[in-house]
Amino acid sequence: MVFFSSFDDRDDDSSAMMAEINMIPLIDVMLVLLIIFMVAAPLSLSGINVRVPELGREAKNVLPAKALKVVITVAKDGQFFHEKTNLTLKKLEDFLLDQHQQSRSDEKKLIIQADRDVVYARVVTVMNAGKKAGFKNIGLVVRTPD
Numbered sequence: 228m229v230f231f232s233s234f235d236d237r238d239d240d241s242s243a244m245m246a247e248i249n250m251i252p253l254i255d256v257m258l259v260l261l262i263i264f265m266v267a268a269p270l271s272l273s274g275i276n277v278r279v280p281e282l283g284r285e286a287k288n289v290l291p292a293k294a295l296k297v298v299i300t301v302a303k304d305g306q307f308f309h310e311k312t313n314l315t316l317k318k319l320e321d322f323l324l325d326q327h328q329q330s331r332s333d334e335k336k337l338i339i340q341a342d343r344d345v346v347y348a349r350v351v352t353v354m355n356a357g358k359k360a361g362f363k364n365i366g367l368v369v370r371t372p373d
Contacts, residue, residue: 296338297326299353300340301340301342303342303345305349320356320360323360327360334364335362335364336362337354337357338366339357
């Protein structure tokens with residue numbers, strides 16, 4: 228007959244320390260943070276306020292999610308912006324060239340968001356700067372009627 232003895236004074240396993248981490252509070256905190264970031268992210272992407280031209284209901288978003296998208300805004304007064312940074316024509320050309328060279332993606336897209344009252348020549352200027360930088364895909368942002 229074999230007897231096992233413990234050097235512990237405890238007589239049952241109920242008073243043993245729990246060696247597991249309780250994951251429920253961690254998951255709760257992470258879900259709350261996820262919701263906060265999901266709500267805050269669209270608010271932080273505000274840029275220059277422009278009224279883009281309208282297009283018919285047939286318009287579709289054809290940009291793949293993995294594509295590098297560089298958005299240049301042309302304000303009503305003809306100024307160029309990337310996000311909220313004002314760019315001169317020389318800075319715009321340098322910026323587009325830098326963005327094109329930094330990306331290793333084959334899906335490089337230049338998106339032009341121009342006010343509907345802007346002089347058309349300013350939009351063509353951005354398109355030419357994009358072509359010089361090496362962008363093969365250039366798109367225009369339009370709004371579909373509600």
